[in-house]
Amino acid sequence: METAKKRMLTGNKAMAEAIAQEMENDQNVFVLGEDIGKYGGIFGSTQGLIEKFGPERVLDTPISETAFIGAAIGAAAEGMRPITELMFVDFFGVCMDQIYNHMAKIPYMSGGNVRLPMVLMTAVGGGYRDAAQHSQTLYATFAHMPGMKVVAPSTPYDLKGMMTSAIRDDNPVVFMFHKSLQGLGWMDQLDYSVGHVPEESYTVPLDKANVMREGKDVTIVGIQMMAHHAMEAAKRLAEEGIEAEVIDLRSLAPIDKDTIIKSVKKTHRLLVVDEDYRSYGMTAEVAAIVSEEALYELEAPIRRLAVPDVPIPYSAVLEDFVIPGPERIVEQVKQMMEEG
Amino acid sequence: MTKFEEKQPAVSVDKLMWMYEQMVKIRYYEDQMVEVYSEGKTPVFNIGAGPVPGEMHLATGQEPAAAGIIVHLTKDDTVTAPHRPHHHAIAKGVDLKRMTAEIFGKESGLGKGKGGHMHLFDPKVKFSCGGIVAAGIPHAVGAAMANKMRGKDWVAVAFIGEGAANAGAFHESLNLAALWNLPLIVVVEDNSYGISVPKSASTSVESNDLRASAYGVAGAYVKDNDPIAMYKVAEEAVNRARNGQGPTIIEIQTYRFLGHFQGDPELYRDKEEVPGLRSRDPIDKLRQQLTDSEQVSEKELEEVEARAKQEVDEAYQFARDSDYPLPEAALEDLFTS
Numbered sequence: 001m002e003t004a005k006k007r008m009l010t011g012n013k014a015m016a017e018a019i020a021q022e023m024e025n026d027q028n029v030f031v032l033g034e035d036i037g038k039y040g041g042i043f044g045s046t047q048g049l050i051e052k053f054g055p056e057r058v059l060d061t062p063i064s065e066t067a068f069i070g071a072a073i074g075a076a077a078e079g080m081r082p083i084t085e086l087m088f089v090d091f092f093g094v095c096m097d098q099i100y101n102h103m104a105k106i107p108y109m110s111g112g113n114v115r116l117p118m119v120l121m122t123a124v125g126g127g128y129r130d131a132a133q134h135s136q137t138l139y140a141t142f143a144h145m146p147g148m149k150v151v152a153p154s155t156p157y158d159l160k161g162m163m164t165s166a167i168r169d170d171n172p173v174v175f176m177f178h179k180s181l182q183g184l185g186w187m188d189q190l191d192y193s194v195g196h197v198p199e200e201s202y203t204v205p206l207d208k209a210n211v212m213r214e215g216k217d218v219t220i221v222g223i224q225m226m227a228h229h230a231m232e233a234a235k236r237l238a239e240e241g242i243e244a245e246v247i248d249l250r251s252l253a254p255i256d257k258d259t260i261i262k263s264v265k266k267t268h269r270l271l272v273v274d275e276d277y278r279s280y281g282m283t284a285e286v287a288a289i290v291s292e293e294a295l296y297e298l299e300a301p302i303r304r305l306a307v308p309d310v311p312i313p314y315s316a317v318l319e320d321f322v323i324p325g326p327e328r329i330v331e332q333v334k335q336m337m338e339e340g
Numbered sequence: 341m342t343k344f345e346e347k348q349p350a351v352s353v354d355k356l357m358w359m360y361e362q363m364v365k366i367r368y369y370e371d372q373m374v375e376v377y378s379e380g381k382t383p384v385f386n387i388g389a390g391p392v393p394g395e396m397h398l399a400t401g402q403e404p405a406a407a408g409i410i411v412h413l414t415k416d417d418t419v420t421a422p423h424r425p426h427h428h429a430i431a432k433g434v435d436l437k438r439m440t441a442e443i444f445g446k447e448s449g450l451g452k453g454k455g456g457h458m459h460l461f462d463p464k465v466k467f468s469c470g471g472i473v474a475a476g477i478p479h480a481v482g483a484a485m486a487n488k489m490r491g492k493d494w495v496a497v498a499f500i501g502e503g504a505a506n507a508g509a510f511h512e513s514l515n516l517a518a519l520w521n522l523p524l525i526v527v528v529e530d531n532s533y534g535i536s537v538p539k540s541a542s543t544s545v546e547s548n549d550l551r552a553s554a555y556g557v558a559g560a561y562v563k564d565n566d567p568i569a570m571y572k573v574a575e576e577a578v579n580r581a582r583n584g585q586g587p588t589i590i591e592i593q594t595y596r597f598l599g600h601f602q603g604d605p606e607l608y609r610d611k612e613e614v615p616g617l618r619s620r621d622p623i624d625k626l627r628q629q630l631t632d633s634e635q636v637s638e639k640e641l642e643e644v645e646a647r648a649k650q651e652v653d654e655a656y657q658f659a660r661d662s663d664y665p666l667p668e669a670a671l672e673d674l675f676t677s
Contacts, residue, residue, distance in 0.1 A: 082482075
């Protein structure tokens with residue numbers, strides 16, 4: 001059996017392996033951030049790196065996001081290839097000036113004369129009762145602003161391949177990893193947080209969505225946890241004879257319009273699911289793309305499921321109410337099928 | 341000590357002449373900019389009109405801060421500057437033609453017209469600046485970090501105004517640079533005002549070099565906009581940084597002869613203040629010191645002045661003669677492939 005021989009890794013180990021391989025390949029690659037040394041990253045993204053590369057290339061920083069993200073920018077301008085970690089994406093507020101006014105704009109304002117080959121990796125997502133300041137995804141906040149590639153891989157295979165691509169890219173890449181998909185022992189154990197990851201180095205493009213499941217009746221677009229929930233929903237829908245096509249966006253900026261449009265032309269129905277806020281978000285962007293480019297292909301109005309414009313609440317019943325799950329996806333799809 | 345020796349500056353005449361040339365060039369550049377900026381903005385001032393639109397922050401009077409430390413740097417050393425960047429850029433050797441073209445919004449500009457006067461980038465001489473107060477300090481920390489990681493003795497200098505020393509980025513950066521013993525020098529140009537607010541109303545200490553002890557780094561203070569004192573203090577700081585002895589904060593008391601930006605009504609300061617500052621013009625003083633040294637002739641000084649002016653005139657002519665970018669070029673340069 002071929003599958004029995006496949007090497008399985010958790011999301012965090014897949015990421016850390018990509019970083020380690022690139023650090024071996026290129027002396028300019030280094031990592032800096034909070035608790036990324038001996039701790040190995042709060043969500044395990046740098047596990048084992050300090051043991052391999054030492055504190056000169058794996059730098060624990062003070063709680064000074066402005067200084068160390070800004071320093072990564074300064075080092076990147078000098079030709080280094082820093083990887084810096086913003087522990088939780090929610091902490092963006094203390095350093096967004098460096099991220100957006102500098103990292104994202106310097107290459108453009110310099111007319112392309114300054115390149116910033118750097119990766120800003122950050123943990124996103126809720127579902128583990130960590131409340132409003134530690135549970136956001138903020139996908140759209142980052143994807144809205146030009147000058148950054150913004151990716152959010154959903155599987156261990158993609159976490160490794162897209163991290164390798166991100167490090168090799170000459171542009172600033174915001175690399176969002178979902179806490180629940182890291183496969184950490186102290187969180188819910190999810191099957192899809194462990195997956196096949198080849199040992200050798202490989203790349204996954206930063207601008208291509210992934211059709212996780214083919215289907216003819218409805219297209220469900222999601223990313224990270226919402227893509228996995230869509231897969232679960234698709235399984236249940238199949239039992240009722242509805243074949244859903246599930247697209248994992250993988251990349252928010254640039255967004256792979258072609259894959260979405262192609263799918264909608266086949267299924268004629270679209271549901272977009274997001275673990276981010278509803279208004280002005282990814283669901284609206286995908287809906288707008290399809291409205292502009294494939295409106296007459298639709299047999300039912302586009303539907304959206306997202307966090308209903310409130311901060312993420314703490315109590316389990318409240319959080320589960322605002323973050324979409326498989327049941328709600330199934331329900332929405334069934335309603336859509338009756339409309340068309 | 342003989343009278344003759346008393347007249348001898350402790351700094352070599354070559355270095356002083358280099359500084360003098362930069363200061364003259366900066367002053368003439370800014371004087372020309374005052375004129376150019378006013379084009380299209382009279383009789384009614386409209387910030388968006390004329391060949392050079394947008395905000396314009398000029399450094400007239402602040403020349404010693406730039407010349408006095410950059411004289412110790414090479415093209416391998418990094419300089420980051422704030423929203424008032426022309427003096428640093430000129431002294432660092434930024435391509436003056438392309439810099440001026442950038443300020444005119446031309447295709448031949450450093451940023452192909454996408455940056456403007458607050459966003460000048462010349463990687464060939466490791467110069468950058470930006471419009472967000474204090475934000476360039478972390479970039480200098482990063483450059484210093486890269487130098488250290490690569491085993492180079494190159495240093496990084498972050499220029500800021502005194503207002504920036506109250507921003508979080510200043511504190512975070514100095515703590516980090518001190519912690520990692522990085523070759524960083526922060527030059528605080530105290531021109532007395534953060535836009536309109538006097539230092540006494542913004543800053544809890546008399547001068548920001550006093551804050552050095554909070555980070556465990558060296559601090560130095562230069563009074564009265566003195567280029568020679570700046571030279572000496574900066575020489576020590578640069579040597580410390582090159583020798584792995586860590587960061588320094590230098591504060592220089594400098595003078596802003598003009599408003600925060602062109603068009604500033606300057607209602608917040610006494611009308612007598614600027615004439616008083618101009619009577620202590622650092623360029624006049626340095627010229628006098630050079631003359632008094634009896635090592636430089638009047639002819640040599642005039643040659644330096646003429647050369648500086650010619651370079652500036654050529655830069656402005658280049659900018660005027662250059663083409664504007666194609667409108668569609670706005671869509672380029674976001675990413676490199």
